[in-house]
Amino acid sequence: MAGAMDRRLPELIAEYEVPGSALAYLHRGELHEFAAGTLNAATGVEATADALYQIGSITKVWTATLLMQQIEKGRLTLDTPVAEVLPEFRVADPEVTKTVTIRHLLSHTSGIDGDLFLETGRGDDCVEKYVAACADLAQNHPLGVTQSYCNSGFIIAGRVLERLAGKRWDDVLREGIVEPLGLTHTWTLPEDVLRFRAAMGHIEGAPAPQWGLMRSAGPAGLICARPADVVAFARAHLEGGLLDDPRAMWEPQIDIPNPYTLGRQWGIGWILDEWDGHRVISHGGNTIGQHAMLWAVPDTGTIACVTANGGHSGAFTRAVATELFAELDAITVPAPLGPPETPVEVDASRYAGVYERAGARLTVSLRDGRAWLRHEATGELAALHEEPVEAALEPVDDVTFIWRPDGEPQGTAVVFYELSDGSPYVHLGARATPKTA
Amino acid sequence: MDLKDRLDEAARRHGVPGAAIAVWTDGELREAATGVVNRATGVETTPDSVFQVGSTTKVWTAALVMQLVEDGLVGLDRPVGDHLPGFAYGEVTVRQLLTHTGGFDGDVFEDTGRGDGCLDRYVEHLRTVARVHEPGALFSYCNAGFCVLGALVARLRGTTWEQAMRDRLLGPLGATQAALFGEEAVLFRASAGHVGPGNDVYRQWQMPRSNAPAGSTMCLAPRELVAFGRALAAGGAAPGGARLLSAESVAAMLTPQVDVPGPPPGERWGLGVTLHDWGAFGHDGGTPGQSTYWHMLPEHDFGIAISANGGAFDGLLADVVRPVIEEATGVAVPPPPVPPGDPRSVDGSPYAGRYEGPQMAYEVTPAGGGLDIALLPGELMAGMGVAPRTARYVPLAGDTFIATESQDGRHETVTFVMRDGRAAYLHNGRAVPRV
Numbered sequence: 001m002a003g004a005m006d007r008r009l010p011e012l013i014a015e016y017e018v019p020g021s022a023l024a025y026l027h028r029g030e031l032h033e034f035a036a037g038t039l040n041a042a043t044g045v046e047a048t049a050d051a052l053y054q055i056g057s058i059t060k061v062w063t064a065t066l067l068m069q070q071i072e073k074g075r076l077t078l079d080t081p082v083a084e085v086l087p088e089f090r091v092a093d094p095e096v097t098k099t100v101t102i103r104h105l106l107s108h109t110s111g112i113d114g115d116l117f118l119e120t121g122r123g124d125d126c127v128e129k130y131v132a133a134c135a136d137l138a139q140n141h142p143l144g145v146t147q148s149y150c151n152s153g154f155i156i157a158g159r160v161l162e163r164l165a166g167k168r169w170d171d172v173l174r175e176g177i178v179e180p181l182g183l184t185h186t187w188t189l190p191e192d193v194l195r196f197r198a199a200m201g202h203i204e205g206a207p208a209p210q211w212g213l214m215r216s217a218g219p220a221g222l223i224c225a226r227p228a229d230v231v232a233f234a235r236a237h238l239e240g241g242l243l244d245d246p247r248a249m250w251e252p253q254i255d256i257p258n259p260y261t262l263g264r265q266w267g268i269g270w271i272l273d274e275w276d277g278h279r280v281i282s283h284g285g286n287t288i289g290q291h292a293m294l295w296a297v298p299d300t301g302t303i304a305c306v307t308a309n310g311g312h313s314g315a316f317t318r319a320v321a322t323e324l325f326a327e328l329d330a331i332t333v334p335a336p337l338g339p340p341e342t343p344v345e346v347d348a349s350r351y352a353g354v355y356e357r358a359g360a361r362l363t364v365s366l367r368d369g370r371a372w373l374r375h376e377a378t379g380e381l382a383a384l385h386e387e388p389v390e391a392a393l394e395p396v397d398d399v400t401f402i403w404r405p406d407g408e409p410q411g412t413a414v415v416f417y418e419l420s421d422g423s424p425y426v427h428l429g430a431r432a433t434p435k436t437a
Numbered sequence: 438m439d440l441k442d443r444l445d446e447a448a449r450r451h452g453v454p455g456a457a458i459a460v461w462t463d464g465e466l467r468e469a470a471t472g473v474v475n476r477a478t479g480v481e482t483t484p485d486s487v488f489q490v491g492s493t494t495k496v497w498t499a500a501l502v503m504q505l506v507e508d509g510l511v512g513l514d515r516p517v518g519d520h521l522p523g524f525a526y527g528e529v530t531v532r533q534l535l536t537h538t539g540g541f542d543g544d545v546f547e548d549t550g551r552g553d554g555c556l557d558r559y560v561e562h563l564r565t566v567a568r569v570h571e572p573g574a575l576f577s578y579c580n581a582g583f584c585v586l587g588a589l590v591a592r593l594r595g596t597t598w599e600q601a602m603r604d605r606l607l608g609p610l611g612a613t614q615a616a617l618f619g620e621e622a623v624l625f626r627a628s629a630g631h632v633g634p635g636n637d638v639y640r641q642w643q644m645p646r647s648n649a650p651a652g653s654t655m656c657l658a659p660r661e662l663v664a665f666g667r668a669l670a671a672g673g674a675a676p677g678g679a680r681l682l683s684a685e686s687v688a689a690m691l692t693p694q695v696d697v698p699g700p701p702p703g704e705r706w707g708l709g710v711t712l713h714d715w716g717a718f719g720h721d722g723g724t725p726g727q728s729t730y731w732h733m734l735p736e737h738d739f740g741i742a743i744s745a746n747g748g749a750f751d752g753l754l755a756d757v758v759r760p761v762i763e764e765a766t767g768v769a770v771p772p773p774p775v776p777p778g779d780p781r782s783v784d785g786s787p788y789a790g791r792y793e794g795p796q797m798a799y800e801v802t803p804a805g806g807g808l809d810i811a812l813l814p815g816e817l818m819a820g821m822g823v824a825p826r827t828a829r830y831v832p833l834a835g836d837t838f839i840a841t842e843s844q845d846g847r848h849e850t851v852t853f854v855m856r857d858g859r860a861a862y863l864h865n866g867r868a869v870p871r872v
Contacts, residue, residue: 123552190619191643197478
């Protein structure tokens with residue numbers, strides 16, 4: 001079995017133009033590790049299985065686990081309002097300020113604008129300063145009624161941990177997970193990462209302009225680890241070692257309105273999906289030119305983590321999963337949703353209009369008998385992004401479309417839906433956006 | 438012998454895990470590298486690998502200060518407290534800090550955090566450190582003073598020390614192999630320090646940012662030190678043409694300001710720069726497990742920088758650096774002193790006693806016509822692999838004594854600074870007061 005990935009990983013990185021990758025998987029209790037390519041095209045340092053990659057938002061499951069540890073200790077509950085722990089906490093909506101709970105944050109259901117990336121310095125007060133800056137954050141949707149991916153919620157959750165422990169999030173992570181599991185290759189700060197081989201992200205084949213994200217994003221995405229350490233973390237969720245009841249984190253909290261992108265439901269931290277009749281818990285991460293995926297299949301006990309430092313990394317990690325789980329567990333990983341072979345006729349006119357949330361405006365229009373979706377960044381994000389992108393919406397069914405801008409190897413699923421009060425939304429890229437005009 | 442062969446052989450002989458060297462001679466740059474940047478990862482050293490260059494950073498900080506002088510923002514003989522009101526030794530002048538004559542404890546490595554306020558907090562912390570001597574009275578190597586100078590640069594430029602370094606020195610110099618933060622060093626093959634008999638990777642990759650202007654954080658490939666040295670040797674213009682400093686500023690930096698107590702041929706100090714009577718200027722640097730030697734011989738249009746990450750660095754100096762300098766320039770670099778074959782016997786009682794500094798204490802006892810000196814490392818030094826030990830010292834010259842046994846290839850010396858016939862300080866670069 002090990003032989004297949006020894007051979008296939010180098011082939012797959014070549015096929016998907018990934019500079020370097022590492023893979024670790026646990027199968028029938030045995031750990032297997034692989035690496036291929038280079039960590040940094042500028043230095044030419046070879047990738048090894050013990051090199052550290054930025055695992056990005058997989059960090060969110062670690063932060064969620066740390067909160068569950070506090071919950072199991074009775075320090076708070078999933079339904080404790082954030083404001084009870086952080087009396088100074090504010091967002092724009094005063095009712096949300098008072099009532100948003102830990103559960104909302106950890107299941108991406110708070111509705112708080114999730115895409116605030118704010119440089120608050122290198123110091124140990126970076127998370128505190130970030131949370132202070134959340135006072136102006138608007139709602140993407142009313143509290144608790146749908147799911148919209150929320151980075152800021154996990155940074156707020158990180159601040160809750162800091163307050164409970166009286167320590168930096170980095171230290172809470174070390175004491176709560178890294179040390180108990182004996183993880184030697186899991187770090188958060190670059191000066192610690194530097195004792196190891198470390199991957200550099202690549203964009204269009206060249207090293208990215210900078211290595212990492214701002215430190216304030218820590219609890220939402222700043223762990224650097226080798227895949228074997230990430231597998232060991234997930235193993236504790238299947239077999240014990242961090243929580244009395246890790247399964248509480250797989251309890252579905254909300255259906256993802258668009259089930260074709262990351263998974264069908266969100267648990268506490270974990271994304272929940274089903275492959276070929278098997279429950280899968282997972283999370284992915286993206287930083288500056290780096291990408292990582294973690295999947296665990298509780299009923300077979302198989303866990304895999306794969307990293308990539310550039311190239312068509314999303315398609316690459318999906319290809320690795322598809323080959324790996326077919327061989328290990330005879331599980332068919334569902335192919336990404338594409339347009340149906342026989343085109344379907346859908347009246348998309350009811351979806352025409354403008355959808356807006358903080359940082360993004362989506363405009364659906366009808367031209368030449370087709371529906372088109374135009375995506376533009378707004379506000380401060382507008383300066384960082386390229387031109388607005390527009391592409392046709394290929395119908396899959398009455399509410400589901402595929403949107404594939406020019407040059408993208410894979411389309412993105414787009415789902416139009418209504419909240420229970422009838423307000424129209426569109427869901428893509430894991431985010432909910434209300435119709436405003 | 439080829440530079441690379443010479444470096445390979447010396448590194449092997451002296452237990453050096455990895456090293457890189459750059460030599461400017463005959464109008465061209467020669468580079469070589471050996472070994473690994475980190476024994477735990479096995480990543481090979483290349484000439485463009487970056488090493489922690491330690492206190493060589495002080496010359497860069499001095500250059501930033503001289504730019505302030507050029508811009509009329511500070512006067513060399515003005516009290517530093519005029520600009521940094523929170524500085525407890527505010528009467529000390531800019532020149533005194535640049536020449537290590539400020540007179541307060543210098544080995545202060547307090548970690549005041551990763552954030553941009555770290556230097557201001559460090560300056561506040563200096564309220565708690567001891568005065569060693571009157572300002573201007575004596576050379577005593579002072580890391581803390583350069584941190585204060587870094588805070589001065591940051592304050593008067595309205596930015597961080599790091600940003601001033603980028604904007605005003607590294608950028609104009611065209612230094613690409615340079616990192617001031619971990620998040621920059623991680624872009625390169627970056628050396629880790631190795632310590633102890635096992636040459637183990639030091640547990641903390643980087644020292645606190647509070648000491649950055651004195652040398653705790655900057656990482657450079659040797660070629661960047663050579664380029665900066667060439668700029669100084671050329672009167673302030675970088676090899677690429679950008680002017681870093683005026684010729685007057687460079688001349689002031691390279692003019693002897695103070696003698697370092699010690700045996701002849703003594704070292705002297707300019708403004709932030711070590712000056713040697715054999716025609717070289719430069720600076721040495723060290724962080725836990727990493728060492729750098731950087732010297733320029735401007736009369737010979739020659740410069741050399743070498744960094745290594747463990748083992749016996751003095752062995753590289755003896756087997757690579759001194760021969761390369763002598764072959765290229767004909768200048769004989771004085772080797773470190775060795776004990777006399779037949780040492781004279783002295784009355785040790787004027788030197789006897791206990792001397793205490795912030796990181797080390799010394800017990801001096803007369804013994805056998807010389808002295809027994811017990812070295813008592815504090816917590817930080819112990820963590821870097823410095824063990825308590827007692828060594829026999831014999832008279833070398835004047836009030837200077839030399840260890841009979843060598844340590845990593847070098848016989849340590851100490852010089853006593855006398856007041857009224859009795860030692861007031863044990864001096865080994867630092868003035869350590871008798872208590």
